[in-house]
Amino acid sequence: MNRETFFYRPTTVRDVTAGRTVLEPDRHTLVDVIDKLDPRQEAILVRDYTIVPTVSEQGIPYTHGQNFLKRGPKVHLAQPRSMEDARQKCLSALISRAYALNNLDPHRFYSGVSWRSLRTRQRKEFHLVDILEGARIFAFAHQSSDTDDKLRIKIYTKTPNLQQQGGTFEVEVPSRSQEGRYSLTLHHVPLSRRDSFHRYSLWRELSGSGHGGGFTANGEKRKRVCSKTYDPVTFRDASRAEVYCPHEVAAFLHISQRVRETTGGVIRQPFPLPTQFIVDRYLTLKNNVLITGKKRSKITQKEYRVFSQLLLRQMIKRN
Numbered sequence: 001m002n003r004e005t006f007f008y009r010p011t012t013v014r015d016v017t018a019g020r021t022v023l024e025p026d027r028h029t030l031v032d033v034i035d036k037l038d039p040r041q042e043a044i045l046v047r048d049y050t051i052v053p054t055v056s057e058q059g060i061p062y063t064h065g066q067n068f069l070k071r072g073p074k075v076h077l078a079q080p081r082s083m084e085d086a087r088q089k090c091l092s093a094l095i096s097r098a099y100a101l102n103n104l105d106p107h108r109f110y111s112g113v114s115w116r117s118l119r120t121r122q123r124k125e126f127h128l129v130d131i132l133e134g135a136r137i138f139a140f141a142h143q144s145s146d147t148d149d150k151l152r153i154k155i156y157t158k159t160p161n162l163q164q165q166g167g168t169f170e171v172e173v174p175s176r177s178q179e180g181r182y183s184l185t186l187h188h189v190p191l192s193r194r195d196s197f198h199r200y201s202l203w204r205e206l207s208g209s210g211h212g213g214g215f216t217a218n219g220e221k222r223k224r225v226c227s228k229t230y231d232p233v234t235f236r237d238a239s240r241a242e243v244y245c246p247h248e249v250a251a252f253l254h255i256s257q258r259v260r261e262t263t264g265g266v267i268r269q270p271f272p273l274p275t276q277f278i279v280d281r282y283l284t285l286k287n288n289v290l291i292t293g294k295k296r297s298k299i300t301q302k303e304y305r306v307f308s309q310l311l312l313r314q315m316i317k318r319n
């Protein structure tokens, strides 16, 4: 399967509805309709109502869907006072997420998941859609027979204090839209042993740097196109959140797999691993659901992105 086929997404009403029964649920029944949808036979058009909140809880308008993703309320994971506190409470990423998801307010819209580094206090965030896209890139790299599409670990730096600092990996990640790969570095990859003092806190420190546009298949430098912004000056600025992008998620999955294959070790995952249920609903959203706005004649992809996120949040709770 090539890149275009793998990452294909219909973007016109005709492509989405082609030969399918078109359903037009209202905002109250939308999730239920998606839940029961037969992707081969049915498609959904969402018309004339706003999916994304237009104004924050403080009354400040969101300028567009992407702005909601950035500024909207996050699911905050429990924040330990110290590494010792994290260890005593066994606050792995998995347990922290389970606590937080059990306490979600069903009437609130969340735009992502967030926690703080214990060392720099920097806020870290991810959006569910980016986790799913990262998993798709990982799957594509493994299914493609073209060596240029593969994820690659270029350099692994074993830090002097691996248990405390984790590993540093330079990774190349295939692009979804064109040939070539992104290059990036992941720091503090939690390789600590099961009995390590840091096993419940190191995952909080994962960070990315040097995320450039990477190279084309011919080795030419590409212009950066990923939305992840990396500014070396503000990289350690604790007031600015680090938002993990799909390429970093894919890189992390690849490293996890490599470590498991070579050492039998299991890396603790800062990100959730999507279940088949979630992947199926996500593909339904991508392929069978189209938003058409009152004033817009075609989809706005940004709004679509948030839309996916909102629905998935509700679905996760059911799963």
Ligand SMILES: [Zn+2]
Residues within 6 Å of the ligand: 182, 211, 226, 227, 228, 245, 246, 247, 248
């Ligand atoms: Zn990226």
